[in-house]
Amino acid sequence: MTVIADPRLGLVTALIAIVAVAQLHGLPAATAAFILAAMLGGVTRAGWPLARRLVHVEGFMLLLFVMLPLTMPGEPLARIGPLSVSAEGIALAALVALKVSASVLLLAVLVGSMEPARLGATLHALHVPERFNRLLVMTARYVDLIRAEAQRLRESMRARGFRPRSNRHTWRSYGHLAGMVLIRALDRAERVTEAMRCRGFSGRYPHAAFAPPALRDWTASIAVAVTGLILLAADRL
Amino acid sequence: MAHIPDGVLSVPVLAGGAVIAAAGVALGLRLLDDRLIPRAGVLAAAVFVLSLISVPVGPSSVHLLLTGLMGLMLGAAVFPAVLVMLLLQALLFGFGGLTTLGVNTVNIALPGFIAAALLGPAIRASRNAAKRGALAALLGALSVAGTGGLVALSLALSSSSYTPVARVLIATYLPLMVGEAFVTAAVVSFLARVQPDALRPASA
Structure with a gap:
């Protein structure tokens, strides 16, 4: 409100x-x-x-x-x-x-x-450059999804007895977690790009006025x- | 810790930050063609999520910046990606600030961009895992040190009464440098083994 x-x-x-x-x-x-x-x-x-x-x-x-x-x-x-x-x-x-x-x-x-789509439409109406706007909407859209994915990975680490401490094992494990999250993000980006092209995305979102x-x-x-x-x-x- | 809120910095510092950030963002957006925008956007979302994990270092715990890694994976697109993350934090969660968006973008993205531009070619070309890990650790430590230095500089340039605070602030970045160095080394080794293409800006 x-x-x-x-x-x-x-x-x-x-x-x-x-x-x-x-x-x-x-x-x-x-x-x-x-x-x-x-x-x-x-x-x-x-x-x-x-x-x-x-x-x-x-x-x-x-x-x-x-x-x-x-x-x-x-x-x-x-x-x-x-x-x-x-x-x-x-x-x-x-x-x-x-x-x-x-x-x-x-x-x-x-x-x-604001929810991501509304934020995108708002910035579009305020003449923020289209590419930047598209990047913003893309990021806002996938934050929640990737957070859930990272949460699942951390839960499976915990289930295997991982406890974060201040040592090299912890930092290496978090590095592998980050690497896995990034690889999945890249795969997801690939699928999203294909899906958008498949539906004829022409470089701009249709925002309602x-x-x-x-x-x-x-x-x-x-x-x-x-x-x-x-x-x-x-x-x- | 790297996000300076509204109401602290002086106008010349804010304006200078905004100008440098605009140049960086314009450069980054020029490099992003239509196929690469989803890649940059989803990667920015992933780094945003990873920066929420608190990593124990000694008696304290830190939140990673991973800007050196972003510089490695995105090149100059790290500027728009960081600006997007800061804008979302300000508008969706209310952290950081609106007037400080430019300064914060420069403080966070510029060191990662420069460190990755300097060390990136050697990291990608390296065939020796130990050497690659050491270079990646250096990348992480340097980008965090750069951010700490720039945040302190923004404060010190704004008002001379902030100078003692700025000195102490640099010391608080030491644990983050340690954590960032080890984690960046592990991420880069992992990516180099699993998907080496991920370590370059444009894989399309």
Whole structure:
């Protein structure tokens, strides 16, 4: 469930809003952006899946949050042994955390998760090059299938007593697993190509044309984009 | 770890990344004719799935990048393939970012492309299994080291306050280098025995 039903408008609006949020320099504007994005999330009643996306912090983001307060020069707030915690460092870490979280929320609320065919049609409507689009749809289509295949191979490894540990046997076994998955992927690609040619594929997918976006979508899209730009302007002035 | 989210990097770094990525993607797409697109797409899906496996290395565990291997199998098409994987991660799962797509594509694909271009001919021509394994391990280690260096560089160029973080970040890539080297060596030896054609970009 997203705020904007039309996927083309949703994607473009998300891009504008995230570009604006990503360039904020001040804590007040970044806080406002985060609160507004969270309110949008509340409107859509996204709930748990949305919270889980937020919790998923990349490894080096954690590193950034821990190290910035300790390494940035500035007014010391507290001392931990030889290290001092600077106010400037905490402010920068908070700023980055707010902007990153607001961007994740905006992407989830405005674009959500699309099924591959719809994503392909959306990008086609936005004039993304045809070959790139075809590559994207192909990858999106086969991720789930190949994941199931890899899962079966891993289960059969487990059934034969394989336990992953930090040793060369494990790495070689995973190498063989990867090799097997890649060989099967190549065979599958061969079959898919033949099947497409057999059915007269002429180099482009027939995408159904989208209906023009509803008035409600335009309103929501303009409201979000303009709010983002106003925040950016307020931040810079 | 290689995926920088929105809201961290500065505009010149983002723009520079986007320009280099666009050049790489354009080059890669030119090489992909209609028959090769399914091959590149399904291979990208396979690498995406394999990168979800967590491989234990010492006390930690790592997720493989396999970009050196992709460079070997896809050539310059590694750029569009990596961009596709990043875009799907951002749009279908909400990881990574939209504004950082260009920088992340360069950080991940470029080292794999360069390392494979340098080492690929020797790996394909090698008839000695031990030498081939060693070259493939070097391919994996170099491409990961390149990615670690580029991620650190993107941070350091964005703001001088990120520099200490960037230094520590490079150290966190060491376990991945070890895992990637051993697994890449095993994959390449496996493919060389089972289906040597898989190790070249265009088998059609």
